[in-house]
Amino acid sequence: MRDFHLMVDCNNFYASCERVFNPGLEGKPVVVLSNNDGCVIARSGEAKALGIAMGEPAYKREAFYARHGVRVFSSNYALYGDMSARVMRTLSLFSAEAEVYSIDECFLLLRGMSSASLIETAREIRSTVKKWTGIPVGVGIARTKTLAKAANRLAKRGDGVRLLEDDEDIDRVLGDMETGDVWGIGRRNARYLAACGVHTALDLKRRPDDWVRRHLTVTGLRTVLELRQTPCIALEDAPPPARSLVCSRSFGRRVESLESLEEAVSSYVQRAAEKLRRKGLVAGAVQVFLETNRFQPDPKHEASLCRALPAPTADTLALHAPALKILRDIYKPGYKYQKAGVILLDLAPTGQRQLSFLEPRGEEKRKRDALMNVLDRANTLFGRGALTLAASGVGKKEWHMRQERRSPRYTTSWAELPLVR
DNA sequence: TCTGGGGTCCTAGGACCC
């Protein structure tokens, strides 16, 4: 009896979230689109069966969706984030050692249990999460995270639970698995491995350590060791401190003027600073980037520049001025821009930053902190964007992303609660 | 008209130091 990792993942998560409060979607093909209503990022089982691909651009397939009665939704992160939190809270009851790996996945560590009781626990997890949140989940169980991920793939095809423990069983499974389906082996490396004659996960598992190290670096070697049931990737039950933070968006339509870009970048800095304060961090540097559409034949321009700040800060105003300065430096007129973004780097906890003589202090600092506080509270209370800098523009914003088919924020907005008759 | 957003880690190579 050793320690086992459970990989719990929500089936077709975003599509399942849409169904929880809209049962009429049950049995129908459902897809959820990325921001800007761009491409497909989630599909119900029925949508997968129709051959709708992950990542396909939605605008090219409108007619097909209409013909097959596909229900199409803009993404609703307020809803998905809240549903995710409910699922994770439920899962945390099954192990004190849990790692929330993504919005729809969680690793749990269970120690010293027999195979039979592991499987029994996994079944209980499935039924509890379904009953309490309405979300269906699958559970993969193995000694390492990488094998638990593989087991999870199998669970989806079977009855929702799969244990990978026995060596022969593992080899059989890995022999049927392409290298690109192994957690940590991406498309690029899969193609390279195929060229070397390594086609299945089993082929990869059987390559010598130094070969793997040479061709796939240490990360690849860790993956291979994990395929051999040697745990190398630890459970991270406390998330490591964030190192960077991004706010970026594609525009609803192409943007050419500096004024519009300034509005967009201004609003992204404000959002980024808000996230920064919520995490209790300060940033030491700001980066701004700008790009044209890489799918269109129009002239292309990509630019990005990073500048250190005079002192680490989480103050919107202190981040705003340098960000807009960078934008003006990298902007070139005459291009149709598609996307811009702000990145905050060199993050550190608010308390332990180096003091600088350039930094506001005393009364001035107290006033600025109080201002940020009012900003955050107003935007929490009255909704995002209630209180902003004038630089992000007033009135209609032509650069705003499209979001034409969003469902209500059923669980996080008083105004959008579902009605029960 | 129309193709997402937000992260992490690793390595190579240059700058710099003694």
Place this chain on the structure above:
DNA sequence: TCTGGGGTCCTAGGACCC
């Protein structure tokens, strides 16, 4: 005539994940 060797730090770019 002849021009070292070893170390650290930083950054950009590429790979990966969801």
